[in-house]
Amino acid sequence: MESIENRHSGTAGGVLVTSDQSKPLNVHVSVSPYASGTVAGQRALWMLVNLLVRAVGAVASLTVTCPENKLLPGVSPGHAVGSSLLPAVLKPAQLINGVSVAPAAQAPERSFVIGIGGVDDAQLYLIFGDWWGGITSTAGEDSGAILPFGPYIAAAHAAGQVFRASRGRTEFDPFFYDSWQHATTHEIPKDPPPLGASLKSNFLLAGVGAVGTAALLALWATPGLEGTVHIADGDTVDLTNLNRCVLFDMPSVGLPKATTAARALEFGGAGSLTWDPHNGLAQEHPRRQQPLDLLLSAVDTNRSRLALQRLIPMSILGASTYNLRASLMRAGPPRSRACLVCHNPLEPEISDQKVRERYLAADAETRARLAESLAISVAELDTWARTARCGELDNRALPFLGEALDPKPLQFSVGYLSVLAGVLLAAEAVKDRIASDGSLNDDLNYVGIQTVSPWSPRNSVTRYLPQGDCIFCGTGGSTTRLNLWEARYSHR
Numbered sequence: 331m332e333s334i335e336n337r338h339s340g341t342a343g344g345v346l347v348t349s350d351q352s353k354p355l356n357v358h359v360s361v362s363p364y365a366s367g368t369v370a371g372q373r374a375l376w377m378l379v380n381l382l383v384r385a386v387g388a389v390a391s392l393t394v395t396c397p398e399n400k401l402l403p404g405v406s407p408g409h410a411v412g413s414s415l416l417p418a419v420l421k422p423a424q425l426i427n428g429v430s431v432a433p434a435a436q437a438p439e440r441s442f443v444i445g446i447g448g449v450d451d452a453q454l455y456l457i458f459g460d461w462w463g464g465i466t467s468t469a470g471e472d473s474g475a476i477l478p479f480g481p482y483i484a485a486a487h488a489a490g491q492v493f494r495a496s497r498g499r500t501e502f503d504p505f506f507y508d509s510w511q512h513a514t515t516h517e518i519p520k521d522p523p524p525l526g527a528s529l530k531s532n533f534l535l536a537g538v539g540a541v542g543t544a545a546l547l548a549l550w551a552t553p554g555l556e557g558t559v560h561i562a563d564g565d566t567v568d569l570t571n572l573n574r575c576v577l578f579d580m581p582s583v584g585l586p587k588a589t590t591a592a593r594a595l596e597f598g599g600a601g602s603l604t605w606d607p608h609n610g611l612a613q614e615h616p617r618r619q620q621p622l623d624l625l626l627s628a629v630d631t632n633r634s635r636l637a638l639q640r641l642i643p644m645s646i647l648g649a650s651t652y653n654l655r656a657s658l659m660r661a662g663p664p665r666s667r668a669c670l671v672c673h674n675p676l677e678p679e680i681s682d683q684k685v686r687e688r689y690l691a692a693d694a695e696t697r698a699r700l701a702e703s704l705a706i707s708v709a710e711l712d713t714w715a716r717t718a719r720c721g722e723l724d725n726r727a728l729p730f731l732g733e734a735l736d737p738k739p740l741q742f743s744v745g746y747l748s749v750l751a752g753v754l755l756a757a758e759a760v761k762d763r764i765a766s767d768g769s770l771n772d773d774l775n776y777v778g779i780q781t782v783s784p785w786s787p788r789n790s791v792t793r794y795l796p797q798g799d800c801i802f803c804g805t806g807g808s809t810t811r812l813n814l815w816e817a818r819y820s821h822r
């Protein structure tokens with residue numbers, strides 16, 4: 331049965347206790363008067379509440395104490411700047427239809443209290459600057475951060491702490507993560523000088539799932555960005571996406587991901603980006619620039635990664651998650667560092683015959699839903715499945731049905747980790763625009779973040795080497811394509 335918690339009910343490779351042994355927490359979020367009036371404090375609150383409401387099975391109930399204040403720009407998509415803060419945080423969270431959330435005058439007894447700013451008696455505090463965020467056991471106010479990355483990173487780590495605690499991992503080790511230097515620290519990191527007044531940003535973002543929606547939200551909330559973000563995803567929102575896609579809620583279920591995300595971010599952003607959604611594959615986006623300047627990959631299948639790499643963009647940044655680990659990579663330089671496809675074996679493709687058998691074995695409701703997605707009648711689809719005559723099916727129908735009817739077990743995927751990966755992807759895209767010296771570069775092109783052990787020596791930038799027989803950049807690929815990538819890469 332489909333439900334919100336499907337995708338995070340697994341054990342993440344045996345790291346967590348099983349979900350039936352889960353001990354859901356009653357969580358209370360307490361915001362200081364100062365933090366409720368800063369854009370960073372408001373963003374930390376919005377993201378924390380959004381993630382905790384999605385953590386069905388880990389959070390039993392959620393209450394919030396927040397002094398009255400006015401909503402600032404770039405905080406809550408779809409809510410008017412200047413309106414009352416708390417409703418602009420709670421109303422969108424309630425539409426997710428996950429954990430119940432309500433305002434409270436004070437923390438209910440026996441609740442796990444998370445503090446934002448200088449409040450008393452919290453077990454865990456969010457601390458953040460422009461580019462860094464972390465969790466500690468002592469209170470602190472922010473020092474006027476205006477970028478969204480730090481508050482979102484802090485909120486993701488706090489939600490992660492709650493999620494893991496409910497599943498038997500209660501150890502807590504305060505730390506900060508700095509997305510500017512990609513470093514985990516005990517000391518509060520130092521932010522670089524503020525961004526310039528305006529920053530030209532034309533990207534193609536492929537994949538509007540959990541990682542993609544978090545990246546889009548972070549770009550929307552970054553002041554000074556201007557240009558067009560082309561976005562592409564051929565999927566529609568389903569119930570199991572709601573545990574981790576920060577821009578989607580119950581009313582989004584059944585709607586196309588790309589246009590739904592773009593609509594959510596239409597107004598109220600901190601910069602002046604324009605969104606150009608395409609409800610289909612990135613390689614078919616009708617208005618993407620050619621050649622592509624910067625591609626942001628937030629897709630989650632290796633076949634999609636191959637299709638994106640074959641577009642041969644000048645620069646590629648890719649973010650993904652696996653169990654309780656997030657990673658971020660820059661593809662290239664060609665021949666000396668990995669491409670987007672290296673070490674990502676293609677998923678097996680199933681035969682047309684198998685797709686037809688699976689379709690015929692599906693229940694009536696599923697068949698009706700698939701026919702609707704393909705904009706043809708159930709009778710037509712039934713005829714195709716029985717006779718293999720596909721006059722009414724276009725060339726995208728078979729791959730779509732193959733994917734939709736694939737009974738593969740759902741990959742473990744949890745909201746806080748996807749948000750972390752998406753926010754790091756957006757931050758790295760902004761760093762790329764300003765040629766930051768802290769960016770992933772031609773030598774150190776990969777960073778992994780193991781959230782169960784933030785101090786793991788593997789949580790640092792490293793060399794991600796190519797795979798010798800890679801089907802794009804190795805002996806399994808085409809020399810013509812590789813030469814073209816080399817030529818484009820040298821012009822970035």
Ligand SMILES: [Zn+2]
Nearest residue numbers: 669672800803
């Ligand atoms: Zn490769």
